[in-house]
Structure formats: C-alpha cells, structure tokens
Amino acid sequence: MPVLPLTTGVVLPGMAVTVAVETEGAVAAVDAAESAGTKILLLPQINGRYARVGTIATITEAGRLRNGSRALAVEGVERATVGVGLPGTGLALWVEAIPVVEREANDNDEALAREYKAVVENILDQRGAGRLVEAFKEIDDPSRVADTAGWSPDLSFERKVELLETIDVGERLTAALEWARETLADMSLKERVRREATDGMEQQQREYLLRQQMAAIRKELGEGDDADVADEYRSKLADLDAPEAVIEAVAREIDRLERTGPQSPEHSWIRTWLDTMLEVPWGVYSEETLDIERAREVLDADHTGLDDVKDRIIEHLAVRKLQRDRGVDRGDAGGAILLLVGPPGVGKTSLGSSVASALGRKYVRVALGGVRDEAEIRGHRRTYVGAQPGRIVRALKEAGTMNPVFVLDEVDKLGSDYRGDPSSALLEVLDPEQNDSFRDHYLEVELDLSDVVFVATANVAEQIPGPLYDRMEVIRLDGYTEDEKVAIARTHLVPKQVGRAALEPTELTITDDALRLIAGDYTREAGVRSLEREVGKLVRKAATTIAGGAAEVTVDVDDVVQFLGRPKFFAEVAERTLVPGVATGLAVTGAGGDVLFVEATRSPGDSGLTLTGQLGDVMTESARIALSFVRSGAVDEVHPLEAEGRWHVHVPAGAVPKDGPSAGVTMTTALVSRLTGRRVRSTVGMTGEVTLQGRVLPIGGVKQKVLAAHRAGLTEVILPARNGGDVDDVPDAVRDEMTFHLVDDVREVLAIALESEVGSGGSASEEANREPRAAAA
Numbered sequence: 147m148p149v150l151p152l153t154t155g156v157v158l159p160g161m162a163v164t165v166a167v168e169t170e171g172a173v174a175a176v177d178a179a180e181s182a183g184t185k186i187l188l189l190p191q192i193n194g195r196y197a198r199v200g201t202i203a204t205i206t207e208a209g210r211l212r213n214g215s216r217a218l219a220v221e222g223v224e225r226a227t228v229g230v231g232l233p234g235t236g237l238a239l240w241v242e243a244i245p246v247v248e249r250e251a252n253d254n255d256e257a258l259a260r261e262y263k264a265v266v267e268n269i270l271d272q273r274g275a276g277r278l279v280e281a282f283k284e285i286d287d288p289s290r291v292a293d294t295a296g297w298s299p300d301l302s303f304e305r306k307v308e309l310l311e312t313i314d315v316g317e318r319l320t321a322a323l324e325w326a327r328e329t330l331a332d333m334s335l336k337e338r339v340r341r342e343a344t345d346g347m348e349q350q351q352r353e354y355l356l357r358q359q360m361a362a363i364r365k366e367l368g369e370g371d372d373a374d375v376a377d378e379y380r381s382k383l384a385d386l387d388a389p390e391a392v393i394e395a396v397a398r399e400i401d402r403l404e405r406t407g408p409q410s411p412e413h414s415w416i417r418t419w420l421d422t423m424l425e426v427p428w429g430v431y432s433e434e435t436l437d438i439e440r441a442r443e444v445l446d447a448d449h450t451g452l453d454d455v456k457d458r459i460i461e462h463l464a465v466r467k468l469q470r471d472r473g474v475d476r477g478d479a480g481g482a483i484l485l486l487v488g489p490p491g492v493g494k495t496s497l498g499s500s501v502a503s504a505l506g507r508k509y510v511r512v513a514l515g516g517v518r519d520e521a522e523i524r525g526h527r528r529t530y531v532g533a534q535p536g537r538i539v540r541a542l543k544e545a546g547t548m549n550p551v552f553v554l555d556e557v558d559k560l561g562s563d564y565r566g567d568p569s570s571a572l573l574e575v576l577d578p579e580q581n582d583s584f585r586d587h588y589l590e591v592e593l594d595l596s597d598v599v600f601v602a603t604a605n606v607a608e609q610i611p612g613p614l615y616d617r618m619e620v621i622r623l624d625g626y627t628e629d630e631k632v633a634i635a636r637t638h639l640v641p642k643q644v645g646r647a648a649l650e651p652t653e654l655t656i657t658d659d660a661l662r663l664i665a666g667d668y669t670r671e672a673g674v675r676s677l678e679r680e681v682g683k684l685v686r687k688a689a690t691t692i693a694g695g696a697a698e699v700t701v702d703v704d705d706v707v708q709f710l711g712r713p714k715f716f717a718e719v720a721e722r723t724l725v726p727g728v729a730t731g732l733a734v735t736g737a738g739g740d741v742l743f744v745e746a747t748r749s750p751g752d753s754g755l756t757l758t759g760q761l762g763d764v765m766t767e768s769a770r771i772a773l774s775f776v777r778s779g780a781v782d783e784v785h786p787l788e789a790e791g792r793w794h795v796h797v798p799a800g801a802v803p804k805d806g807p808s809a810g811v812t813m814t815t816a817l818v819s820r821l822t823g824r825r826v827r828s829t830v831g832m833t834g835e836v837t838l839q840g841r842v843l844p845i846g847g848v849k850q851k852v853l854a855a856h857r858a859g860l861t862e863v864i865l866p867a868r869n870g871g872d873v874d875d876v877p878d879a880v881r882d883e884m885t886f887h888l889v890d891d892v893r894e895v896l897a898i899a900l901e902s903e904v905g906s907g908g909s910a911s912e913e914a915n916r917e918p919r920a921a922a923a
Contacts, residue, residue: 192307575600688701
C-alpha cells in the first residue's frame, strides 16, 4: 500500500479526519492510492523513523483547502504492521501492510473500558463537553474505547504513537486509563488552585469593600479614619511619662501605622503593640508607706512568728526612710530581692501580700511552677503569630505601677527544654545591677525594674540553679513550733474557717488544749496547711450540730476524737527502739524536717551489705562507711570478727526516696547497737556525717531537724560540734525543752545514745551466734 506520512498527528481506527497533503511524497502517495483504489496506509513519522504500526484508512473525499493545497478526508479502518518496503514508480513509498487481527475482549478488558469511560466522562464534564459524553457512552467495543484516546488534546504525539503501536487491547486500555487519570488529577489541581485564587481575590475585594463602607460610616458618625486613629495614639503618647527611648519607639510605630493599609496583617500587629506599650504604667509609682511601727503591726497581724522575714522587711523600710529623709541617692539599692525557702504551708506566698501591705505597694503574683518556655519570662518576638509580652510585663500592667511587690512563686520548680531555660531569663530580672534595663522581646525597649520588690519562694533551695540562687537574699522559714501553731490556729485559722461555715464566733469555742492535741496528734508538718484542713473539718462538724438545733458547741480535748476520729500520729520512737539495732535519725525533706529510723540486722553467711528503703547514692555510701568503721575495730566493745556476716540496713517508709550524708552517725549507732545488744535511748535523735576515722562532720538544716525532733517527742539531739552555732536559730521555747549534745567523734555518739546495759536483744556474743529466725522472735 502507498504510505502517507504523518508528522504531527496520529489517526487511529474509527477516527475520521482531514489530512493536508503538502509534500511531493504525500501527493504521490495520494495519487497512487486513487489509482489503485481508495485505501492508503497512514504511518506516523517520529524522531526520524516510521512507526512500527500504521492505520489502513479509506479516502472518503479529496479536494483543496482555501490556500490551494490538497487535502483528504480519511477514515481509519484497522491497524496494520509494517512489513518490507516494495519498489514502486514515482515518488510514492510502497510498503507491505499486514492487517492486525485483534483478540476477542475478555471481562478484564470490559472492566478497564468501563473505568476508562468513567474517567473520560469526568474530564468532559469539567470541560463542559456534555454532547461528547452522550456520544462517548454509545461506544461499546473495548478496542474502540481505547482508541478514542487519540482524540485527547492532552496526549502528546509520542503517547499517541505509543497507543497506535500497542496491539493488545488490555495493555492499550491500561495505558489510556493511566494517562486519563493524570489528566483528571492535573485538571482537578488547576481547578482547585483557580478556585482558591478566585476565592482569595473575592475575599480581598469583599474586605476592601467592607472597609471602605466602614470608613464611610465612621466618617458620617464623626469617628474619623485611620489618620484619626494615629492622632489618637499620638494624643496618648503626649500624656505618657516614659523614657525618651520609649517615646521614640512608640512614635516610630505610629508613623508605620499610618503608612500601613488596614488590609495588611501588619496593621493589626502594630496596633496591638501600641496598645500594649501604652498600657504599661510608665512613670506610675505607688507612694510608699515608710512608717516603721505601722509596718511591723501589719506584719505581726498577718503572720505569727517568721521574725527573720519581718526583721528584713523592716530593715528595708528603715533604709528607704533614711534615704528619703536625708536626700541620699539610693543607687542600685532600690529593689529588694528576697528568697523565702521553706517547706509547704509555712506562709511563704501569703507573706508577699503582707509585705505589699506593709510597704503600701501593689501586689502581684506569678506562679513559675512548671514553666519551661523562656518566652514566658522575656516575651515572644513580634514576628510570631499571637506574640505577647512576658509575665514580667503583664504583671506590671496588672499592678498598674512600676514598683509593685512581685512574688515569684515556686522558683525552684522552673523547668527547661528545647524552648529555652526560664531560670536563665530570670538572671537579668533578679540582678540589681542589671534589672534597671530589662528588655522584653516583645516590647523591645528597656524597662526599669529596680524599684520592684521581688519576693521569690521555694521549697528546696538545692533545686535552684547556682547563678540564680546567688542573686537573691535567702531567708529560711523552717517551720513552726507547737505553740506557734496553736497561736496561728487561734488567731487566723479558726476565724477563717468559722467565717466560711457561716457561723458566729460565739457559736463555736475550741480550747487551746484541743488545738494543741490536733496539732500534735492529727498533723505532723512544718507548716499549718494540714492543721487548717483539720480545723476546717472540725468546724464543719460543729456547723452540722448547730444546724441541727444546738445553740453553741464547745470543743475540748475529750471532744476531738468525736469530731475528727482517732489520732493519725503517735509517739512511736520509744516503741521502735525497744530492740537493739534501731536508731532514730533526723532528716530534711521538701516538706520540712522529719524523723527517720534506721534498722540494722545481721545474719550468718558471707560478708556483705544489703540496703533497702530507696536510698540514694550518698546515703548508700554513708552505710558502707559506717560498716567499714565498725569492722575496723575502732569501737572498743566490738571485735572486728563479730562484725562479719551478712548485714541488712533498712530505712522504713520505703516508698519515699531518701538521700544525703547526715544519716552516717545514725547508721553507725544502729550497727553498734545490734552488735552489742544495747538499745538506743528512746529520747535521743541524732544527725551528722561520719568519716572512716569516726569523725563527725557538720550538716545542714539543723533548725528544721530540731523542730522535727521536738514534734516527735524527743528531748535530746546529738549534733556535730561545728553545728553548735546553728542551735541559736532554734526558737527559744523549743531550745529550752531540748538537750543538745555536740560531738566531734562517733564514739561520743555511742556513749550518749546507747543504754548502758544490754537490752532485750541479749549480749554481743549471743547476738552474733543467734539464728535470724530466733533473733526476729
């Protein structure tokens, strides 16, 4: 058959198209086809070669186009593979055309055809070609369905040639389906982009129209426009008593506001920043009350005890009063930075409010527990969405003055993570040499915090980073004595709970002895938080009785059990030390001072040491040091061989982690008590670090430990000699009731703590040879 080359398009079977005849070879092929019949082979020419498969077409009409060139109307009939070229006459190319016999369509072909038709129908619907959809639905033959892809304007010339050369109908449908899906996805993406762009433009146009209408309405109402907003800010700026740098920064942002259109996101950001800056109380200071006597009265009325803190506040007031009266420049001594360290419930946080009352200043509180983001202190950068100033600036806005009393609560519970270290941000805030130029990241101007009185609170000072701890003046609140607790309950807690229960003061009477019983047998704490809960429970029980018809209720010692149930704490030291091997130690926890017992026992077997009770590394080392000291033969009453065997040291309350070196003397005493059979005196508590040579080293928290010993009913305390000066910190009422033994060597401890006679545990030799089961019995 003569070949009509196609260089730009592909004719597939079933397609009827018009083909321009431009080259001499094409004209010769058409002439040859008309001479031989009406058939011609349409063969695409791609990349310098002819396709392997062509289309046998019928010439339905021949004519000329408007430009005079010849044209054919052809209709594709069937595929034909190209064989060998044949010699012919003229310029026409003759080849052997072998018609392709297609296999019959199967179920898979039918399914592919249906899926392809569904995709194509979606494409046609999106393009608004509804008439073509109806015609396309009428095609049933899978091969014809696949060949309709040749009409797609989305397929390249190369893909159409590939479609022509694919003989198998299933493969042809698969390829056509894949290309159609790509086309549909591309159209969907373009449509979504176009729709979003259109919606965005419409939204902007709508916002622009609404803003124009709003401006017109404001103008009619006489409320002004954006220029009036800027003028309003300038008017506020004129009344602002702020540093020159602040004035310049605000004026600069007002100018930016005028140049920024209302539709710009920066417009609202600038206005928010300006509002924040103008809300900061620049130049506003509370007038201090520098009356020393009145300040002391306020502090005494609000809190019982806490003389150290009260004295420090009075000292601060006295210095400020002298500076003012004598016209002395206060320099960097304006703001006090106090750190109140003590167990929960001793009144650290409420003391800040009393300080504010005594000074006549505003009071603000910032809870720092769990804060991990540095931006909480310094603020966010203005570039962030939803940016706002830090807690320092927000607290100043809340106080309304630049010299409030600022309570930083739970400063020991600050955290740190990938967002920064808030404790590092506080270094500048709590440094008197730097906080006169504190810079918040959001405001980006300097604030003078030197007039602020900072009062930080913490339970455990060791958890505060060293550089931050070094910047503050530490005042320790070690807890209350029993007499102080009774006074606090009488003066503060009972009236507060009576008022909450809607009772009249005359309707409920609680004797001091009853309050003392509640403080001693129902609570055992450094503070008064649990005491307040027990008093509240008692008041509610009394309120129930009064609501039932009683005229008044009186609670004495004998009535406490009726209202509060059985006591929760007992004097257990005497009971615990009835057997040798148990010693009473003193410790400090986050909740204040506490009494802990150290139990030691020995069993036959290989030498070793077992420690239980959730002991930390330091406390574990103390136990090993104590055992090594006992085994060294340094104790006259203990032979080194008697100390061999398997030792077990246990510190009860196993669910509570414990650590620290101050249990060394207690562990040594428990070991020697077990070996000698001499019980530890039930009235003695002890604390101190011990060395391998038996030296007793100083420890911390003496006041808290002594108060804990007093609460537990102990009357004697053994302390390291170098801690003798710390005894002066113990309240006089407790010091008068206690006997203090100051020791340098652990042998002195043993002489004081152990009873002179062998107790129920038997002699040392008997204890060494006794079976564990018998010893327990």
